[in-house]
Amino acid sequence: xxxxxxxxxxxxxxxxxxxxxxxxxxxxxxxxxxxxxxxxxxxxxxxxxxxxxxxxxxxxxxxxxxxxxxxxxxxxxxxxxxxxxxxxxxxxxxxxxxxxxxxxxxxxxxxxxxxxxxxxxxxxxxxxxxxxxxxxxxxxxxxxxxxxxxxxxxxxxxxxxxxxxxxxxxxxxxxxxxxxxxxxxxxxxxxxxxxxxxxxxxxxxxxxxxxxxxxxxxxxxxxxxxxxxxxxxxxxxxxxxxxxxxxxxxxxxxxxxxxxxxxxxxxxxxxxxxxxxxxxxxxxxxxxxxxxxxxxxxxxxxxxxxxxxxxxxxxxxxxxxxxxxxxx
Amino acid sequence: xxxxxxxxxxxxxxxxxxxxxxxxxxxxxxxxxxxxxxxxxxxxxxxxxxxxxxxxxxxxxxxxxxxxxxxxxxxxxxxxxxxxxxxxxxxxxxxxxxxxxxxxxxxxxxxxxxxxxxxxxxxxxxxxxxxxxxxxxxxxxxxxxxxxxxxxxxxxxxxxxxxxxxxxxxxxxxxxxxxxxxxxxxxxxxxxxxxxxxxxxxxxxxxxxxxxxxxxxxxxxxxxxxxxxxxxxxxxxxxxxxxxxxxxxxxxxxxxxxxxxxxxxxxxxxxxxxxxxxxxxxxxxxxxxxxxxxxxxxxxxxxxxxxxxxxxxxxxxxxxxxxxxxxxxxxxxxxxxxxxxxx
Numbered sequence: 001x002x003x004x005x006x007x008x009x010x011x012x013x014x015x016x017x018x019x020x021x022x023x024x025x026x027x028x029x030x031x032x033x034x035x036x037x038x039x040x041x042x043x044x045x046x047x048x049x050x051x052x053x054x055x056x057x058x059x060x061x062x063x064x065x066x067x068x069x070x071x072x073x074x075x076x077x078x079x080x081x082x083x084x085x086x087x088x089x090x091x092x093x094x095x096x097x098x099x100x101x102x103x104x105x106x107x108x109x110x111x112x113x114x115x116x117x118x119x120x121x122x123x124x125x126x127x128x129x130x131x132x133x134x135x136x137x138x139x140x141x142x143x144x145x146x147x148x149x150x151x152x153x154x155x156x157x158x159x160x161x162x163x164x165x166x167x168x169x170x171x172x173x174x175x176x177x178x179x180x181x182x183x184x185x186x187x188x189x190x191x192x193x194x195x196x197x198x199x200x201x202x203x204x205x206x207x208x209x210x211x212x213x214x215x216x217x218x219x220x221x222x223x224x225x226x227x228x229x230x231x232x233x234x235x236x237x238x239x240x241x242x243x244x245x246x247x248x249x250x251x252x253x254x255x256x257x258x259x260x261x262x263x264x265x266x267x268x269x270x271x272x273x274x275x276x277x278x279x280x281x282x283x284x285x286x287x288x289x290x291x292x293x294x295x296x297x298x299x300x301x302x303x304x305x306x307x308x309x310x311x312x313x314x315x316x317x318x319x320x321x322x323x324x325x326x327x328x
Numbered sequence: 329x330x331x332x333x334x335x336x337x338x339x340x341x342x343x344x345x346x347x348x349x350x351x352x353x354x355x356x357x358x359x360x361x362x363x364x365x366x367x368x369x370x371x372x373x374x375x376x377x378x379x380x381x382x383x384x385x386x387x388x389x390x391x392x393x394x395x396x397x398x399x400x401x402x403x404x405x406x407x408x409x410x411x412x413x414x415x416x417x418x419x420x421x422x423x424x425x426x427x428x429x430x431x432x433x434x435x436x437x438x439x440x441x442x443x444x445x446x447x448x449x450x451x452x453x454x455x456x457x458x459x460x461x462x463x464x465x466x467x468x469x470x471x472x473x474x475x476x477x478x479x480x481x482x483x484x485x486x487x488x489x490x491x492x493x494x495x496x497x498x499x500x501x502x503x504x505x506x507x508x509x510x511x512x513x514x515x516x517x518x519x520x521x522x523x524x525x526x527x528x529x530x531x532x533x534x535x536x537x538x539x540x541x542x543x544x545x546x547x548x549x550x551x552x553x554x555x556x557x558x559x560x561x562x563x564x565x566x567x568x569x570x571x572x573x574x575x576x577x578x579x580x581x582x583x584x585x586x587x588x589x590x591x592x593x594x595x596x597x598x599x600x601x602x603x604x605x606x607x608x609x610x611x612x613x614x615x616x617x618x619x620x621x622x623x624x625x626x627x628x629x630x631x632x633x634x635x636x637x638x639x640x641x642x643x644x645x646x647x648x649x650x651x652x653x654x655x656x657x658x659x660x661x662x663x664x665x666x667x668x669x670x671x
Contacts, residue, residue, distance in 0.1 A: 109519075281494045286414075
């Protein structure tokens with residue numbers, strides 16, 4: 001033990017001068033190689049997925065080309081496949097989910113991290129972790145048996161009466177459709193936003209708060225104007241985690257979205273999402289073009305996630321630059 | 329403690345090894361609709377002949393056709409017969425053919441939820457096709473009311489519910505509608521999933537459709553007969569080719585198969601929707617085992633043939649307890665002859 005404690009401080013500056021075999025014997029090199037392998041496997045798996053999806057969708061890519069993204073007919077009998085309604089459904093339901101989940105989630109995280117007592121905060125965190133671990137099919141059942149009737153009998157009529165003049169809340173209210181799918185997704189992703197945002201807020205250095213309070217700000221001002229902006233990047237991260245979950249969610253969405261490929265302005269209208277149609281149709285799909293079109297949908301979902309993630313990164317870079325300038 | 333665990337593990341390992349050695353393991357995959365009866369059969373057959381263990385994966389009919397064609401399983405199973413292209417693909421790949429063997433029968437029934445209506449409704453083929461084509465949009469449409477004298481139907485909009493997952497039930501349902509409506513045949517056609525008219529709702533599996541129908545006032549959907557029987561769901565009568573309104577039950581479905589047996593092709597690839605017969609229920613179908621006509625492993629071949637023989641005789645007695653309709657005698661004897669083609 002004594003030997004290691006003397007070598008550790010010297011490992012940093014001398015690391016370059018020690019031979020590869022020395023480092024191998026110490027275990028440093030082994031650790032580096034093993035962890036490198038693990039890190040590389042992530043990249044490898046991603047590339048493999050893209051490769052497989054690309055290879056598996058040769059037929060529809062050649063037959064439909066970019067029309068696959070533009071057309072909205074999905075007809076296995078006449079072998080016409082277009083992804084537009086599914087892309088639309090995926091984006092709309094995720095947007096509705098974030099619109100609901102972000103304010104609720106961040107608000108709850110602020111309460112837990114800044115305003116609640118530590119004991120209450122930890123107790124609630126336990127429940128939030130529990131919620132995050134509930135399988136999605138359970139949320140789907142919750143959706144069918146509770147959210148759908150409530151939407152049909154209470155919320156949708158109320159929205160119709162108040163906001164019915166907008167195209168968003170028109171048409172027959174079945175209780176299932178884009179809005180309900182968005183609400184169920186929101187319930188599913190809120191725990192992620194709360195849990196991650198709370199950790200981020202808790203990790204904001206104490207002196208930030210103390211400095212704000214010392215300057216005479218109230219507790220809320222120090223929270224809202226100092227702590228939250230400080231944690232902004234991390235909070236954004238939690239939102240993107242939530243978005244990724246919402247985009248790819250399958251079971252819960254398929255149980256409440258209505259499963260009919262349609263593009264409609266009304267949030268009451270039934271629709272379909274990419275993940276949901278793949279789960280619904282893949283097992284019984286017959287014919288090469290049909291199966292491969294479903295695989296291409298998988299590729300589209302991958303692409304969608306990729307683009308949205310890229311935009312998210314960009315947003316973080318842009319806002320942190322602005323924040324930096326403001327701080328300076 | 330560790331040593332005991334190790335010894336136990338070794339004993340189990342060795343036991344599993346020897347058991348696995350002694351038992352001939354046969355693998356099949358395919359349709360999920362007949363899975364309960366198949367599990368029961370394979371279990372019973374294993375009790376009868378402990379040397380044969382048949383494993384079945386309910387991965388769906390499409391998957392069953394794919395796997396048996398690729399040769400990754402010993403036999404497949406499907407709710408819809410393989411088409412000519414698929415048969416040719418099998419023939420090209422293996423140099424011999426794949427045979428269809430009907431095992432049990434299934435049916436799809438219309439189920440509905442109209443507030444204030446408790447009577448069992450009668451549906452004509454025209455009414456069903458019209459409703460699912462979104463041509464008939466109100467419950468008090470003359471096409472529906474004419475067949476239901478004495479029942480007051482409301483003027484509400486009909487909400488149509490269909491299966492969202494690809495399924496044999498959808499295949500039977502659309503196969504029937506294709507037979508009774510030319511418009512359906514040319515516009516939509518039959519398949520495990522089809523391009524439904526817009527505005528209709530999709531539910532996942534029987535549970536999803538049943539749940540949506542139960543929850544949505546003025547809705548109509550279709551579910552497997554077995555599901556309707558086991559869950560005591562109300563469902564409607566359908567007019568058959570002899571002009572009779574028939575309520576689906578195990579007997580009326582078997583009757584449909586008997587009606588079709590006279591014109592049964594030798595490869596059993598036949599649709600029995602809208603079959604002749606006074607008491608035949610028109611939205612019925614076989615489900616098939618897909619067995620290659622040649623086996624390199626003689627033990628496997630004998631085991632599979634042995635199973636099919638048993639299934640056609642004693643096995644049929646297990647069907648009704650699980651709410652499957654059994655095969656009519658005509659079909660059984662024909663299958664026994666066809667079994668000789670498996671070599």
